[in-house]
Amino acid sequence: MDAALELATQRTVEADDLMLLKHVDTYGYVCHGHECGIQVFPRSYRPENLQRPHFSLPKGATHEPNCDVKGEDELRSRGKKGSIAGELETSPGLSPASLRLVDTRVVVSPLATAVGGNSHSGSRSTTPGEARHKPAGRRAANSIRPICRAFLEFPYDRHLPLHIDRINTTTYQTVFKRLRGEGIKAFPQQRIFYEKLAWGVAQESEEGLLIPLDAGEWENKLLVRPYRVLVRWADWSQTARTRLRNELELARRENMAADKAKAEKKTFLFFIGAQNPNELSQFVVSDQRLICSAHGELFFPKQK
Template sequence: MDNARDRITQEIVEAEDLKLLAAVDTYGYQCPGCQTQAFPRSYRPENLVRAHFQLRDPHVSGCEVEGEIKVIAQGKRGSVQQELETSPGLSPARLQLIEDRTIVDPALPHTESQTQSVRRSDGATGLVRREGRRAANSIRPICRAFLRFPFDRHLSLAIPGIAPTTYQTAFKKLRSKGLEPCPNARVFYGELAWTPAAESPEHLTISLNAGEWEEKKLTPYQVVVLWSKWSAAARGRLKNELEIARQENIKAKKDKQASRSYLFFVGAQDAKNPAIFHVLDHRLICTAHDELVFPVRS
């Protein structure tokens, strides 16, 4: 699973965000749809596998999260809008950046501000009945949804600073057809290059397999992450994630798979060099590995 629910705060926690914590309570999480214990895996900085949660025991019968696996598979073949409207975590409706997690007394009634999703718990079965699409605290689950559900990119999406209000219009792919001006804010993305990122104390420079070709040589788009004020954990997480994505990309290419690793980010294009974008916030950059599908419009 990509995320789980904190047993104390009842917040939904992304597995990748565990890499930002000084210590991880391996017994502190449960399935978002039932009370089955979820164990974090591959969350240490040295692990070159994407962080995730794993269940040792099966989901409670009727758990919505168990059913989401089928929804994700169906989403590649056609619209699953009805399911997405009642599965809060699969297709977030908006981005809501928060600085710190809310610490609450687990004995108190839960509110939407605490959990980031509307939930109704059945005390007898332990199932969580959720309604509506929740907010995401980083662009990561939003970008996963963009790749997973190509037939439902018409769904609403609200990201502060970005004018378009659907998945279809809020994202912009950086291609290999020349460097173009991008004055309007978007969630930009492009295939990650095989070249490792170059780092310094002030910034990290990430190359994309996109840009302008001249005489069989690519001038790539580059994303410069200004991370001098980031924590060591945030810097380490990004470096680890980029290396995982780079290795995934190399393997997929060699195995002739359709999936690729993509870098997603919200940033500003350099005023003098259109090949460069600047990113400031660690919550506004991530990678995802999947097949990119553009459905044929009838």
């Protein structure tokens, strides 16, 4: 499972976000499915783990009969072959409807404020127990990660609405923009940009972390001017930095292995960032919730 209900906050949390916590309460999570609540355990959440974090049920345990999360894996495999829009509409976590940056513990950069906008207008406080009993539906995400995963996982359902403040398009299909390798271009409109990660290692400097992408300007089959993402992480905790470094290293290895095996699945970097007007090959990201990698097959069904 990629997400679970955190008992202390009564919020659904992404397994990937566990790495940001100073202390993970092993017994603090239950299944977020409707009418379920079975205990689940966080796995592989330490920054040094080179496997993606997840939640798992105790050995031999099963979800409650009416749990809507237990069918998620089955839905995922169906979603690769055709539209499952009806199921996604009533499923809590598979296809978020919006991005809502509500966690004020994180230092919000000017860019994040511009993107996250009126974060408090939507943050209704939930009383304990309420989260588990509210009707299931497409919820808001607290980072771009589950949104990017849904973009890759449900190619036939990219017509579903997706609202992100300061992005003026409103569906999965149109909110995402691939950078591509046809030269460096200006992108005047904010989008969730994405591209395959390069094999090269990200470089650390006083400015932050510079991540090379496998696209940009080519000359004689050589990438002479790649797009790069500069992560300004001066305000980030040590844990958050370690987590991104490790995630990138894991992603780089995934891509090298995929290329060697000629596999269709690749690892992409996704981000909401500001393009540097003086160096269009560079995008700047400051908020850790606005950058992530995701591994999967990028597939576009033929238009009817």
